[in-house]
Amino acid sequence: MAIAPSDMLCFALHSTAHAVHAAYAPLLQPLGLTYPQYLAISALGTRDGMTVSQLGAELRLDSNTLTPLLKRMEAAGWITRSRDTRDERQVRLSLTEAGRALSLKLADVPKAFAAKTGLQMSEIADLRDILAALRDKLKPARS
Template sequence: MALAPPDMLCFALHSAAHAMHAAYAPLLEPLGLTYPQYLALSALAARGDQTVSELGADLRLESNTLTPLLKRMEAAGWLSRRRDDRDERQVRLSLTDEGRALAERAAGVPRAFGEKTGLDLAEITDLRDILSALRDRLKPARG
C-alpha cells in the first residue's frame, strides 16, 4: 500500500523547507535580502575572502545558480568579484564595507529564527546535525 504524502519523510522535509523559507522572509525583508543572498552573505562574513567555487561548495550551489546571485549582490554594492592573482580562472569574492555592515545587521537573524522554531539551542543543533548527515548520505558534497 502506498504512503500518503503526510506519512512520507520527503514530504515532511519539503513542507518544512517551505515553512522555513516563509519564516525567514519577514526577518530578511527589512534588510533587503533574499534567503539565498542571506546565505551567501553569511558564508562570506564567516569565512572571509573566498573563490566562487569555495562558496558554491559551502552552499551546495552550482556556479550557474550562484553567478547570477553574486552579480546581483555586486550590483547592490555588497561584494566585489575579481580574478584570482594566482589563478585567473578563479573568481575571488569579498564583502565590501557595505556588505560587512549588512552582515552585522543580519547577525541577529539566526537567533530570531531560532525563537520562531520554539526549539532550544541543543534541539536546533541536534536537528541540524541529523539533517546534515541525511543530506550527506543522499548527496555528498562536490569534491
C-alpha cells in the same frame, strides 16, 4: 498500497523547507535580502575572500544558480568579484564596506529564527546535525 504524503519523509522535509523560507522572509525583507543572499553574505562574513567555487561548495549551489545571485549582490554593492592574482581561472569574492555592515546586521537573525521554532538551542543543534548527516548520505559535498 499507496502512502499518503503526510507519512513520507520526503514530504516532511520539502514542506519544512518551504516553512523555513517563509519564516526567514520577514526577518530578511527589512534588510533587502533574499534567503540565498543571506546565506552567501553569512558565508562571506565568516570567510571573506573565498572563491566562487568554494562558496558554491559551502552553500551546495551549482554555478548556474550562484552566478546570477552573485551578479545581483555585486549590483547591490555588497560584494566585489575579482580574478585571483595567483590563478586567473578563479574568481574571488569579497564583501564591500556595505556588505560587511550588512553581515554585522545579520547577527540577530539566527536568534530570531530560533525563537520562531520554539525549540531549545540544543534541539536545534541536534536537528541540524541529523539533517546534515542525512543530506551527506544522499548527496555528499562536491570537492
